[in-house]
Amino acid sequence: MKGLRILTGALALTLLAVVAAVASEAAGGGHELPWGNFAARVVTFAVVVGVIWFKAGKKIVGFFSGRRTGIEQELADLETRKTQARKSLADVEQRIANIEAERNEIIAEYRAQGERIKAAIIEKAEQTASQITAQATKTAETEVKQAVEQMRAEMAELVVSAAEQMLAEKLTNEDHEKLIDKYLTKVVLN
Numbered sequence: 001m002k003g004l005r006i007l008t009g010a011l012a013l014t015l016l017a018v019v020a021a022v023a024s025e026a027a028g029g030g031h032e033l034p035w036g037n038f039a040a041r042v043v044t045f046a047v048v049v050g051v052i053w054f055k056a057g058k059k060i061v062g063f064f065s066g067r068r069t070g071i072e073q074e075l076a077d078l079e080t081r082k083t084q085a086r087k088s089l090a091d092v093e094q095r096i097a098n099i100e101a102e103r104n105e106i107i108a109e110y111r112a113q114g115e116r117i118k119a120a121i122i123e124k125a126e127q128t129a130s131q132i133t134a135q136a137t138k139t140a141e142t143e144v145k146q147a148v149e150q151m152r153a154e155m156a157e158l159v160v161s162a163a164e165q166m167l168a169e170k171l172t173n174e175d176h177e178k179l180i181d182k183y184l185t186k187v188v189l190n
Contacts, residue, residue, distance in 0.1 A: 014045055 018038060171179070
């Protein structure tokens with residue numbers, strides 16, 4: 001039905017165009033309008049259009065309706081993509097707006113991590129310092145003991161040499177020989 005209206009409209013426009021052309025020729029040249037020729041041309045045109053419509057009408061209508069459907073689908077897809085693009089743009093704008101907060105959050109996290117590392121380093125340093133202090137204390141105690149022992153040995157030698165000197169000064173040769181004899185007798189008898 002719709003195709004019939006389109007065909008009738010096309011024929012009417014063609015007829016008007018032909019009448020206008022013939023009228024302008026008749027008015028300008030003074031000739032009469034050749035109605036027989038005109039009618040044959042109109043009939044020929046109508047037959048050609050009718051045959052084209054009969055043979056390819058459905059394909060032509062299908063092409064244009066398919067094209068319309070394709071354009072409608074493409075417009076719907078474009079609208080969907082436009083909506084998605086707006087949504088993505090809003091997400092990006094939101095992330096850009098939140099970038100300062102994210103930056104502050106990352107900085108706070110790294111500072112906290114740095115503080116934990118600092119505390120661990122200080123704790124390890126304190127442990128190492130206490131170990132070094134304990135080791136130094138032990139070393140000092142050992143050195144003091146060695147020094148005391150060495151001083152005792154030196155004192156003993158000094159006491160022995162002082163005693164020898166005192167004995168040497170107080171003992172005479174006779175006393176010395178008596179002592180030697182006395183100790184030799186004790187050693188031999190024992």
